Amino acid sequence: MTYFADINPLYLRWAAGILVSLVGIGLCFWNLLTGSTVIAFAAYVMGHWVLKRHSRPFVYSTRIVLAAGFLLSTAFITLMPWTFYGGHEGCSAFSPTMETRHGYHFGDFWTLMWALHAVNWILLPIVVNLVLAEHPASTYVRDSWRCVAFTWAAQAMKTAGMVMWTCTGSDRNKDGVRDSAYVTQPLARFLLPASGTMLFFCDIWCLRLMQVRLRALEESFGEPLPFTQPIRWLCRIVTACALSGTFVGLLPNAVIFVGFAASTLGLGSLTLLMCLSIQVPLKALTAMPAAQGDPSASDGVGSDSVHSLRHGSSRASIQLEDDMAFARKVLRRSQLAVILAGLSMVWHHGAFGLRLFAPSKLVFSAYQYGHMCNMIGNILGLTLLSGNQITFPGSSRLSLSKRNSAGLAPKRSSSDMSTSTPDAQQRPRTSYLQQDLECTCQQVGKTRSVSSFGHSRSQREESIVAKVLSVSSWRHARDPSCEKCAWEDIVQQISNRRITVGQLLDFHAQLSPQKGVMTALMPHFDAGRSTTNDVVRHAIIPRSRCDDVGRALAEIFMLEATSRRWFSAAQSPPRMVTHHWANCFRDLVAAVVADSLGLTRWDSIADQLQAGREASLRKRLQDCGALRWCYWICAFCINQHASICGDSMGRLDTVSGEVLPSCDCLTPKYLNDQRIRCELNKFDSVMEYLHQRYPRGFLQVVAVDSRFDLFSRAWCVAELVQAHSSQMDQHVVLHSPEVLEQNAPRLSSLRVEDCAASRVEDKEAILAKIGTEPDIADFNQRLQDLLLGADGLFVGWQDGHKLLMDVGAIAARAKAQGKSAPLDDDFFEI
Template sequence: AEMTSESPWAFVLTATGSIWAAGVTLLLLARGRSSPHLRSATGCALTIWLYSLSMVGDSLFSCRLGNLSQVTQIFDYLSAVFCFASWVWMAVLVMTRISALEASMGQPLGLQEVRWVIVVTAVTAALCVIFVLYSWSLVFVPLPLIYMLASAYGVTSVLYLIFTGLVIRAFCIPLRLLKEMHTAGYISKETWAAAVSLGQLQIGGLLASTTTTVLSGGSIIFGSSLQFAKLDESGRDMFTFVDFPLWLDIIANSTCVLFLTGAVHMPNAVLGNALARQRNRAAMLGSSGSVLDRQWHEKVSELAERGFTLESLLSFYKRLGTDYMLHYKSDVHRTSDVVRQAIIPLSRPSGVAYAVTMMNGACSLPDAMVTHNWGNLFRDLVAGICADALGLSEYALVSELLDRDVVALESMLANSGKIQKTYWVCAFCIAQHSCICHSISARDVDPVHGMEPPTCDCGWPKCFNDTPEVDALGRSVHCELNKFDDMMGHIARIDDQIEQLIVVDSKFDLFTRAWCVAEVAEAFRIGIPQKMKIKCGQVLHAFEERLRLLKVQEMEASRPEDVAEILAKIPDKDALNAQLQTLIFDENTGLLAQWRILDSTEQLRHFGLLARFQWLRGQRYQIPFDKICCHGYTF
């Protein structure tokens, strides 16, 4: 005990640092793991904790056994290794965030340079660690080693500051663009405030972490050079100055891991979307003021204002099979069947879009535009929309509830506060009597009784892609079928919060339909946030292969002229194919990733709803528990 170099102070300091790091790790373990990024952050926090624990062990044993005992040296090595590992991990986490931002913005933010700087920094930092460990094994540190330590530390610090600068630049690029958007009045005050606080958090946190890391690195070097002071009674107090920065570094880094990785994917994706919208806005605004253009835009805004509430959709659904389309069977009838045999007959007297009738004329701009394929079961389309309102990512359970207990579902939706959310679905929002009501094809044969539905004899004038009047590009001005991309752009301009809801059928056929893919690609291009609902996650892997082979050239549509027109709008088809793959599969921003990544609050809500579903099912239908679990929810 004569050899004690560290005061009890040092022990208390490292112990509090360790408790803090333990708290952060436990909190992340309890909260996180829902996304790869949060799992990685948890690992990083754990490493910081282990680093602090080995420091505690180190100061404990150096008090009891002296600095040069073997046990103390083992802890020396452990703390060096964990310190280095946690530092590298922190950098990797920062780079993951930049790469997510880069992916969602679709433009480089200097990730490549950041990567190089961090690799070089890691090499010089490793040199530092080796020198430090060597000096710890010595009773007296020679002057040349002190010089080498100091210079390795100097180079590492400068490199690390460059890294920090590059990262700050990466976060500032989107912030600057957003500021321009804000000044031009394109984004709301709230969106801008959210972006600013996100940027402040990221940059401030990074600066705090860098400062304390550089300080603590310095103090380790300083302390190692002071190794000789351990033999001197007066040198002992010096170690308080060494331990304090180390303590600060542990606190700062673990706190940064906690706050900076919180739900980092989602804000980044939102920012990226806003920026993409900014980039494409200029293109959308460029229209001349001719009479035909004006008429075209009037039609676009007329179409856009046909959103209907979820409540009205449910009341339509409840009467299906009892008040109209009496033979409706939810597990065989597709959206196209319901259009032919319920929506078209019901809207025949007025000739207008059925949404207008459903809403008693009080249609509005939608909160979400729904992309779906007409071959999907109509029940599953409705279930996908309800799942969106309930915040669920799969809709199999909702489909079941639609079959068994619409009233229960309705009360859940009413409780969720989303029953007044408005949607835009082509089946309801396009006036079918202005286009397809009179033409029946073999695909429209009813799957239950095998007969073609009767053609409509309403006699309303029909208007297709090339029906006069046409604009300079030969596009029909009054046609309701050729304006979906303009309409999306129009709504996105008016409403910052508009989102696209993609209801994928159980066989993933949606991704082979030209219209659907065109809508998905267009929403992506103009930066509308996209949400995807699939029926059941368990079957996803079975269709993944098929999705990976998607080619826009092989898409289908019921009207060949649509395919031609959609393909004509795509100058570089291979690029779009590649983009589609990114859109679906990208690890951070892809539709499937979104589906897999849920933040913790969403997860809790999810669990709550599932519990409620299961309770309802068990209560009312006495379905055994293992059957209820069949949809394989993975969290």
């Protein structure tokens, strides 16, 4: 049992997919029709299930090969009538007037064959563009791409089989009726039913993807959309009915007819209900007034602070209007995608069921052209749903919208920072506390190629155990008395620590007693009240102590994971979480899980954590391939034993009201008086190191608490501006749009000198390194631009890889603002 538990699930999925494929190949030698059905199912299993966690585009050379393969295959199939059968003359050699039992003669087949060729060439540019396209990491986009490729393959097989049927006529039983393709060509007997079966699986796949998008929209909108349960059950019914089409020849025609009559009605109902569900957030966006006026135009005290607050509010309102216009466009495009895919499926399924009882020429033509229409509808629908996330060749953007709707914030050049002074723009992007350090050992130039701030080190894999247990071996080539080298050594050591979202969920589940759990790390843990500071003192510090010394808890987790032989598979660019220790620990976990799921709001995740449903969240994370995403969280990645564990500074536990415990370990303590060895003053250096080591993939997750207290903490503000100035991607995860509307006016008057820090020395050090009063004023201006500017954190409130989540968040925010009362002068005077 232990052995099988340690097997990577990816290997099991591949083994299952290969096994089904081998079974299908074997069945072809027994019954070609049955074998083709099983092989079509094997292709569906491989594309939709085995590869479901694949999230990134292939390397460009592979994409070029795939695109060339699609092009050459289309050209080969188009030339088949001339290459193998002698063109029109050779294909019409058999009686051109003899009809099939459906009433089709050679001329009808020739026209149908060229219609199929035309569809191939119409779809080819779409498929090639999707193959070559760039997009941010997204399992949904890759799943959509594989569904499109699967559909194109079905279309190509259909065309090849139809060429064989058209060009190889016969009448073997001498009954005056042209034989079917199953008689004339064994290969066509495989290709045509396989393509039909693949299209039914494609319909099931496409419905699944549309349902996922609808669920993403609902979760970000923050309230149930109408018809959610009927849509879920209709999808199941349609899936079951569509599967009956794969058993043609095995089930009675009456059973298949009833099944497809039900699927036709179900698909029509699904199309209508999905459009009506999307209409709810669309209505919230259209019901919002186009403009609410400039708050600065109202009467009131004309102080600078009031003007600043009103100006910030006006900018936020204008930005929301732009976001709403963008969201309306996306929702309407989503409705169009549902209509195209849904109605084309209705046509195909209805004609398929009808032809079993009415084998006339009209019904047969409706089925054949409905088959083609279904192909086109599915591919166009999936392209519309996924096109927001991709960059087509020749485009310089990751999104079809004017703002980066895919969630990867556009890199900001110095010209974008219009509010910064020229001197500020040229300021080196280094830690505020590192700026005055100089190398005295003259070894930096010799070791820079493998330095912690170089890029080449990221080119090779390092041993995970070496990362955990020691600083890298090149450290000994540098003089430990050199402050700059020592600083960089410690920054690299801290940066190599990380925790997966799965480990974070497990840790949260172990805090309080639960069913089946005998012990708890923090028996009095209250998910709705216990703060991160409480958890650090009661759980993280004791859990990370090893005899008389301690280390970062992330190191402990990494060693434990290495012993289980799966952590190496989890390596990915980490995400650095900026958060507030006075926030509920449950909310921190909820924000990280929400980011992993591609959400922009964490309120629903917090509710699930409150209810102890970590297992269901693990299942969701595993399904979308994010369970082993890595995060850098200071509470876990900083060695608390080397800094604060020995003194709780008289702080009280939020739940019990007692003084938080201290630790009596023998680990040496390094605070501000030893700034080189101290780990607490290197957050922005760690951020810059990770950004340079992982130029593609590393980003900052801003876990905003429900009271927006994060923006009142000096270190958090410093991290935000450091990330912005270093052109890093930044993901904001909020409680809800209502909380954003309530707290947004506070952001316009935020100043770094008004922020607080746990230790006075930290704030003094930050202000001292920012510079003089003009430098601090410039810093504040950049902070305002970061929060409220046209390229700021809250622009569109975008997420990682599900566009409808962005749109749902925008719609929810618009609805929240519509419900809130207009701000009056008394508010601005407070």
